[in-house]
Amino acid sequence: MKLLSVGTVAFDAIETPFGKTDKILGGAATYIGLAASVLETDVHLVSVVGGDFPDEYLKMMERKNINVEGVEIVKDGKTFFWAGKYHNDLNTRDTLVTELNVLENFDPKIPENTADADILMLGNLHPGVQLAVLERMKKRPKLVVLDTMNFWMNHTWDLLMEVIAKTDVITINDEEARQLSGEYSLVKAAKKIHSLGPQYVIIKKGEHGALLFHEAKVFALPALLLEDVFDPTGAGDTFAGGFVAHLAKHEKFDFQTMKNALVVGSAMASFTVEKFGTEKIKEVTPQMLKERINRLKQLTSFEEVL
Amino acid sequence: MKLLSVGTVAFDAIETPFGKTDKILGGAATYIGLAASVLETDVHLVSVVGGDFPDEYLKMMERKNINVEGVEIVKDGKTFFWAGKYHNDLNTRDTLVTELNVLENFDPKIPENTADADILMLGNLHPGVQLAVLERMKKRPKLVVLDTMNFWMNHTWDLLMEVIAKTDVITINDEEARQLSGEYSLVKAAKKIHSLGPQYVIIKKGEHGALLFHEAKVFALPALLLEDVFDPTGAGDTFAGGFVAHLAKHEKFDFQTMKNALVVGSAMASFTVEKFGTEKIKEVTPQMLKERINRLKQLTSFEEVL
Numbered sequence: 001m002k003l004l005s006v007g008t009v010a011f012d013a014i015e016t017p018f019g020k021t022d023k024i025l026g027g028a029a030t031y032i033g034l035a036a037s038v039l040e041t042d043v044h045l046v047s048v049v050g051g052d053f054p055d056e057y058l059k060m061m062e063r064k065n066i067n068v069e070g071v072e073i074v075k076d077g078k079t080f081f082w083a084g085k086y087h088n089d090l091n092t093r094d095t096l097v098t099e100l101n102v103l104e105n106f107d108p109k110i111p112e113n114t115a116d117a118d119i120l121m122l123g124n125l126h127p128g129v130q131l132a133v134l135e136r137m138k139k140r141p142k143l144v145v146l147d148t149m150n151f152w153m154n155h156t157w158d159l160l161m162e163v164i165a166k167t168d169v170i171t172i173n174d175e176e177a178r179q180l181s182g183e184y185s186l187v188k189a190a191k192k193i194h195s196l197g198p199q200y201v202i203i204k205k206g207e208h209g210a211l212l213f214h215e216a217k218v219f220a221l222p223a224l225l226l227e228d229v230f231d232p233t234g235a236g237d238t239f240a241g242g243f244v245a246h247l248a249k250h251e252k253f254d255f256q257t258m259k260n261a262l263v264v265g266s267a268m269a270s271f272t273v274e275k276f277g278t279e280k281i282k283e284v285t286p287q288m289l290k291e292r293i294n295r296l297k298q299l300t301s302f303e304e305v306l
Numbered sequence: 307m308k309l310l311s312v313g314t315v316a317f318d319a320i321e322t323p324f325g326k327t328d329k330i331l332g333g334a335a336t337y338i339g340l341a342a343s344v345l346e347t348d349v350h351l352v353s354v355v356g357g358d359f360p361d362e363y364l365k366m367m368e369r370k371n372i373n374v375e376g377v378e379i380v381k382d383g384k385t386f387f388w389a390g391k392y393h394n395d396l397n398t399r400d401t402l403v404t405e406l407n408v409l410e411n412f413d414p415k416i417p418e419n420t421a422d423a424d425i426l427m428l429g430n431l432h433p434g435v436q437l438a439v440l441e442r443m444k445k446r447p448k449l450v451v452l453d454t455m456n457f458w459m460n461h462t463w464d465l466l467m468e469v470i471a472k473t474d475v476i477t478i479n480d481e482e483a484r485q486l487s488g489e490y491s492l493v494k495a496a497k498k499i500h501s502l503g504p505q506y507v508i509i510k511k512g513e514h515g516a517l518l519f520h521e522a523k524v525f526a527l528p529a530l531l532l533e534d535v536f537d538p539t540g541a542g543d544t545f546a547g548g549f550v551a552h553l554a555k556h557e558k559f560d561f562q563t564m565k566n567a568l569v570v571g572s573a574m575a576s577f578t579v580e581k582f583g584t585e586k587i588k589e590v591t592p593q594m595l596k597e598r599i600n601r602l603k604q605l606t607s608f609e610e611v612l
Contacts (some may be wrong), residue, residue, distance in 0.1 A: 001465070023582055063370050088490065088592075184394065185532075186531065187531050187532065188533060205514065208514035209514070209526075209528065211528075218531050218605055219605065219606075220513065220515075220527035220531065220606055220609070221528070221606075221608075222517075222527070222528055225492065225493050225524050225526065226485050226491075227493045227494060228491055246611075255608065259607065259608045259609075260608060260611045263611050264611060264612075286612075290612055297611075299524055299525065300526055300527075300606055301608075302566060302603075302606075303562065303565075303604075305566045306570075306592075306595075306596055306601060
C-alpha cells in the first residue's frame with residue numbers, strides 16, 4: 001500500500017544531560033519516513049523546507065526509497081527550526097527556540113502520484129494544514145492516522161475536533177489524552193476519544209509503553225527497557241512511522257494487525273532514543289528490527305499461570 | 307510451603323476523591339494475609355495490635371485459614387493508626403495522621419509452629435524489626451522477600467542495607483528504586499540493587515505495571531486497565547501477598563515461576579483498588595482471580611509480528 005506522511009521536515013538543536021547538538025535533521029515527517037523505509041514501504045512525504053535545507057538530507061532519504069517529490073523547497077525561505085533542552089529525567093523538556101519560518105504559510109501541495117495514497121499519516125502539525133491535506137487527496141484514504149499534541153488543543157480546538165472527526169486512528173500521549181477528554185482514567189479517556197471519531201485510540205506513555213483501544217478491546221505493551229535513553233526527540237514520530245508502515249505492508253486494519261503494528265512502532269522507537277536525532281534510526285536494518293521485536297516478545301510473554 | 311508474613315495489622319482512615327472512611331481494617335500483613343488466603347496458602351501472620359482491635363477482624367481472618375496466633379494483643383495499648391488523603395490523580399497522597407502506638411515498641415514474637423516457615427515475607431516495617439524476625443526464625447527460610455519504602459531510606463539507611471543484604475527478593479516502587487540506587491535508569495537501578503543482595507528485584511510502577519529483574523533477564527507486566535481506581539491503599543501489599551502465595555503454592559523460585567507470581571500479585575492487587583481498604587480483596591474467590599489473570603493474558607499477548 002502507498003503511504004503518505006505529511007509533517008515537518010526541520011532543523012532541531014537538542015540538549016540532553018549527555019550532550020548537545022548544533023542544527024541537525026529533524027521533523028515528524030523525517031522520522032516517519034525513515035522508520036517506514038526500514039520496512040521497505042512505498043512512503044511519500046509532503047512537507048516544506050527553506051533554501052537553507054541541505055540537499056544531502058533529501059538525497060539521503062531518496063537513497064532509502066523515500067519519495068520526497070512532495071517536499072516543497074521555498075528558495076528564499078528558511079527551514080522550520082526547533083531547539084529544546086531536556087531535563088535530567090528526559091521525560092520533560094523546555095522549548096528554547098521555535099522559528100516557524102516556511103512552516104508559517106505552509107500550503108501543502110500533493111503530487112499527482114501521491115494523492116491516491118492508501119494510508120495517510122498526518123504528523124503533528126496545525127490541524128488546518130492536516131484538514132487541507134485530507135481535502136486534497138484524490139479519494140478518501142483507506143486509513144487516516146493522526147498525531148497531534150496539547151499545543152493544538154490549547155490554540156485551535158475547533159479545527160482539531162474537525163480533523164479528529166475524520167480520523168481512523170489517533171496517537172496521543174497520556175497527558176494529552178486526559179486533556180482532550182477531560183477524564184483522568186485512561187479507559188474513560190479512550191472511550192470519549194472514540195466518540196469524537198477515531199475507532200482506534202493509541203495512548204503513548206513513553207518509558208511506560210503504549211496502549212491500544214478499539215471498541216471494548218485493549219492491548220498494553222511495555223516499552224523495551226534500555227540501559228540509557230540518550231535523546232527522546234522523534235521517538236513518538238518514529239513510533240507512528242513504524243506503526244503505519246506495518247499496516248501498509250500487511251494491508252489489513254483489524255485489531256490483531258493493529259496490535260502487531262504497535263509492537264513494530266515501539267521496537268522502532270527504541271532505536272531513535274539511543275542516539276541524537278536521526279543518527280540511529282537511519283542505520284536500522286530489518287534484521288535489527290526483528291531482533292528488537294523478539295526482545296519485546298521475551299520481555300512481555302508469560303505462560304499459563306494457575 | 308508455609309508462609310510467614312510479618313507486618314502491620316492496623317487501622318486506616320482513608321479519604322479519596324470518591325469518599326472517606328472512619329477507622330477501618332488495614333495494615334501490610336492484613337493485605338498480604340488476605341491475598342494469600344485466596345490461593346489457600348498456609349499463611350501465618352506476625353504482628354501486634356492494641357486492646358482496641360476488634361476481635362471480629364481476627365475472627366474473619368481465622369475463618370479464611372489465616373493463622374493469627376502470632377498477632378500479639380497488647381491489652382492496654384492502642385492499635386497502629388494511619389490516616390491519609392489521596393490527591394485527584396490517586397498517585398500521590400498526604401499522610402494526615404500516623405499514630406505508631408503499639409508498633410513503637412513492637413518486639414516480634416514468632417510462635418513455635420511459625421518459626422520454621424519456608425517463605426518469609428517481610429512487609430513494610432522498621433528494618434530493625436525485620437532483622438529481628440530473620441534472627442528469630444528456626445532456620446534461614448528458603449526465600450526471604452522484602453518490602454520497604456523511602457521512609458526507611460531516609461531514616462534508617464544502615465539497618466535497611468543490612469536487611470537488604472539478607473534478602474532474596476525485594477519489592478519497591480520506581481521512585482524508591484531510584485532513591486535506593488542513585489540511578490535514574492531502572493535497568494541500572496536494578497543492577498545496583500542486585501549488588502546489594504537480592505537476586506530478584508521487583509519494581510512496582512502502579513498504574514504502569516511492574517518489572518521483574520533477575521540476572522540479565524527482565525519481565526515487564528502492564529497493570530490491568532480499570533475504568534476506575536477507587537482507593538489504592540494496600541495495593542502494594544496485596545501484590546506482595548499474591549506474589550509470595552503463588553511461590554508457596556508452586557514451591558519453586560526460578561525465573562519462570564517468579565514471572566507467574568508477578569502476574570498473580572498484579573491480578574490480586576487489581577481487586578484491592580476497586581473498593582475501600584480490604585472490602586474487595588476479602589471477597590475474592592479463586593475463580594475471580596483466574597478471570598483477572600486471563601484478562602492480563604489477553605491484555606498483553608501478541609502473535610508473531612514479522
